[in-house]
Amino acid sequence: MTPALMKYLVWPLVKFLVAFVIVQVIVAAMNWVERRLLGLMQARLGPNRVGYKGLLQIIADPIKFILKEDIVPSSAEKVAYFLGPILPLIPAFLVFCLIPYGPPPTFVVTHVNVGLLLILALTSTGVYGIILGGWASNNKYSLMGGLRSAAQMVSYEVPFGLSIVGVLMLCGSFDLVHIVNYQAHNIWNLFPQIIAAFIFFVSMNAENNRTPFDLPEAESELVAGYHTEYSAMKFAFFMLAEYSAMLVNCCLMVSLFLGGWTLSISGYGLTTATLQAMGIWGGILGAVIFIAKVLFFMLVYVWFRATFPRFRFDQLMELGWKWMIPLALANIAVTGLVILAAPQGGGEIALSAAGVIIIAFTLYLLFRPKPKVVAHAG
């Protein structure tokens, strides 16, 4: 084996397989975590019968999916029907070889200097499978779910992309490793780009068809939306693709706004260099920090689902086009102006201060002693 072969084929493959297995375990576990957390937030217990606290549900669910009957509707378009669940799965899995999980070089599968662009390009192809599956099922609910999904994903792709521009302007690179290093030596992008982070998170919810934007599978209107006619493993593939896409977006969120695998402000703390100096254990520590942050955002997904009711379709479009996009554009303009007006990192500090003030003020309003409800006879 030549060193080149090892460097460009064997090691990336091994790293990707390890990452893939971890991702699959997290996705399978999310099923249980989500049901359980939703239950607890809705004043019930959730699945607790299989194994300790229902933990074996993680294994029981896949077994159920495999054993169930695989039904193909007689009037379905066979080829497209089979392609439907597979198409969103491929980009959802491919993206995992572009995300850096820890300090390079060990924990980066492939170091692409336009990695962010590639990830965005790949994730946005996931909608094809959903449209195709919805159309091929020959069912009006499926078709409407597919169409809604298309409209929604295309609409929210715009603020999704625009919210990243501010980060790119600050960091000056499409390279996720560079973006993470930049944050480690300055401050988490969450603070200077608080509005962008908010838009990114909301668009990310809409991209993944999660509540409150789960119109493509709105069960009270469309039965189950685009996967109404799918059963057994085909349905499981849709689920797998959805949860994988959620995980990808959480990874992006963490890399772009929360400093990835580092835990440091302006170079103090666990930066990439410190972790690299600690050898393999430093790398593992970085990966653990990264996964912890990602899992936090996965839990926030569930938290959102438990809290917010579903939007109406026109409200969804209005929010996307009339609020998210102008806000993202304004954020780009303000960021650019501040960077130009105050060079040598002054703009960064000003934006961070504004972000910290916004977060602090929101928290104050949220936890202030409530004024008492005044009641008088009338």
Add this chain to the structure above:
Amino acid sequence: MQVEYPKAKWTDKFLLLDMFEGLKTTLRELFKPKVTIRYPEERLEPANRFRGMFKFSYDRCIACKLCAVACPIDIIYIDVHDEQREVDGKMKKLKVLDRYDIDVKRCMFCALCEEACPTKPKSIWLTTKTYELATYDRNDLYFNMQQLEYWDDRPRFAGLPEAESEGRIEGGRKQIEGGTQ
């Protein structure tokens, strides 16, 4: 009464305070203790006036048939014959119960039979705090006099005969019989 809520300021609206308030509520709910009763392991004690399985007392019953008359759907079947018996040295004509059956599967648990019963204490009553009446065969829900009187805390766990012989039902029966009251 007129209730005045504090007005929402523009800062509250701009910072989406209502949404964060909602998130706060669900988070608080996450840590609250749940009131769910995990049924086979935990059991709820019914209220004192809960109408459950019938209990019948042969000794108290005077065979007046008032309960059968009171029953709105006529599911109480009573057969009686007269007998000459010596009570306190005198010959008396007594009514003797031959049959006292209740078709529980059709019962709606209105407890009118209990109300109609003239004996004190009642010779038919429903306040036994039992609710596990399900059976595998509907014929098991037709109870005769002995079955109505001689079940202990709970009605018998009527299992499928073959399942019972294989010992598959045993665990369930033990749980029910040993369950908390």
